[in-house]
Amino acid sequence: MLEPQAIAAAVREHSGVLFRAALGQGFSDADAEELVQETFATLLSARFEGRSTLRTFLFGILYRKCLERRREAGRELAVDPGDEVFESRFHTGGHWAKPPRGPEQDADAAEAAALISDCLKALPPQQKEAFRLREVDQEESAAVCNVLGVSDTHLRVLLFRARAKLRECLEGKWKRG
Amino acid sequence: MEARLTGLFSVGSCRETAARLAAGVLETGGFLERLLLRIHLAICPPCRAFARQLAALSAAARAWSASLASPARLAALEKKLLERLT
Structure with missing residues (x-):
């Protein structure tokens, strides 16, 4: 106590x-x-x-x-729809089919916060929390695994999916910007 | 473009590199994993652009979190919690 x-x-x-x-x-x-x-x-x-x-x-x-x-178990899908979006960026040999584009210049903090806000809302809670703990609170991987109750391998999958989706979402906004 | 060193070892395809970058291998991977990523990045502009996007994502997330509650709101919360809990 x-x-x-x-x-x-x-x-x-x-x-x-x-x-x-x-x-x-x-x-x-x-x-x-x-x-x-x-x-x-x-x-x-x-x-x-x-x-x-x-x-x-x-x-x-x-x-x-x-x-x-x-009242959600925070279960992770075995196949995530975002995985297909990531794969579609590459040719079968692993080359870039659609290379990354933008941002042309660094956005200021308020603008960047507004851009990512909607993208974050679309993430499943467990992916979002894994990403947030790592990127915002800068917790060590082992600590994030501890908080979420997941293995190191599972954490990598969560982070991959979160970052891949957020990047794709933001890229659309960067291009329009 | 696929960055590949012929001969001694492969530094992986762009797809593998992007997946490893997004999974956070550059921060948490083993020595060899990180070294191979760095070599790939050194010779592959599209993958460097991908890595820059991930860094922009990270900065945007920190700005977003800070925008969720003002310092005044946090101070008011702290005061209330101290009154209730201690």
């Missing part, structure tokens, strides 16, 4: 990233706040043994709470 002071320190340090993570999973402001509060309430009674960082431990609690709330 953590001391009240340690809980307060954890709130100060981690509530912001957890809140953004819950919002990023598509929950409303009110739901995200409730999920973060429940996460810290669970921490009060949990046994944190220091096998991961406290932040990774909290991400794990939050992720399970998000799944419960959504």
